[in-house]
């Protein structure tokens with residue numbers, strides 16, 4: 001009788017599956033019936049690293065960890081569609097984040113000039129290396145065995161990747177704000193996350209990440225992918241999106257913009273009036289504005305822009321919190337935005353509001369603190 005270990009199916013190692021399979025084949029051989037052929041007996045390497053694992057002893061213990069987002073895309077039709085929709089050409093270098101066992105990498109190597117694969121898991125890298133050299137593509141592949149969020153990427157033309165979903169926000173922020181020049185990024189993302197990225201002002205999913213990414217890039221939906229196309233099957237469906245950097249981006253201080261959108265979208269369903277009336281927020285902005293006005297250039301600029309009356313009011317206000325709050329809310333009111341929710345505003349409206357605040361000497365970015373894109377976008 002076949003015996004299945006008591007561990008759950010998700011934790012069933014390939015080693016156990018091989019044992020089960022061997023027992024099954026022995027029973028069948030004893031019964032005199034011809035050997036049973038299943039899809040795991042195939043020698044073909046049709047982009048399914050999992051299939052090969054069952055044929056090769058050294059890979060038979062490779063466990064896939066959910067914590068690292070290790071869901072391998074195994075449907076060759078979807079893999080082909082992703083490569084086709086990326087538009088990668090024979091002269092181009094592709095950056096792939098999280099190549100895993102190489103299902104997508106092998107498809108990319110067939111058409112690209114070069115692939116740079118960034119993979120954090122050494123065990124995956126071993127399998128990838130082996131499969132790629134067996135197919136004679138070794139010269140075209142560079143593997144960087146590091147955390148994609150902690151390493152600088154070499155030059156590339158395109159990104160094509162089934163990324164670990166847990167790092168989607170900071171990774172996309174790194175790609176679009178990291179100073180990289182590339183034609184486009186074709187990414188497989190969790191469907192809900194993709195919907196948020198694709199959302200427009202007024203949509204319920206519209207959030208800070210969408211606001212920020214749309215400032216510098218355009219995003220298109222390419223296709224949906226069923227959870228059943230992955231091994232192991234995840235809980236969620238996926239979507240492929242294509243991100244293209246805009247050729248012209250607004251001329252603004254990105255640190256200031258990120259800090260501003262963080263304030264506005266802190267509670268995205270609150271009106272801006274309610275957000276900017278919060279005592280803590282008012283005190284924070286007041287402190288920041290005082291700090292910033294110590295800067296020589298800003299001091300000059302402020303003095304030029306403030307009337308004597310305004311200057312007196314600023315200085316006479318003791319802690320200044322009350323008059324500062326009135327000033328902040330006054331700006332919102334005059335702009336007709338006091339009762340508006342940030343998720344209903346276009347980027348142009350938000351940029352206009354930021355310029356009004358800045359002109360009034362109200363700043364959002366604390367220059368004494370270094371900006372960490374990973375941390376800043378981790379929770380978007």
Ligand SMILES: C[S@@+](CC[C@H](N)C(=O)[O-])C[C@H]1O[C@@H](n2cnc3c(N)ncnc32)[C@H](O)[C@@H]1O
Nearest residue numbers: 071072073098099100119120121147148162164
């Ligand atoms: C969703 S799997 C995709 C595997 C393969 N591309 C496929 O489609 O079959 C994500 C891969 O990203 C790797 N990974 C997870 N976190 C990473 C990180 N911070 N940097 C680089 N790779 C990472 C995982 O080890 C895993 O191999």
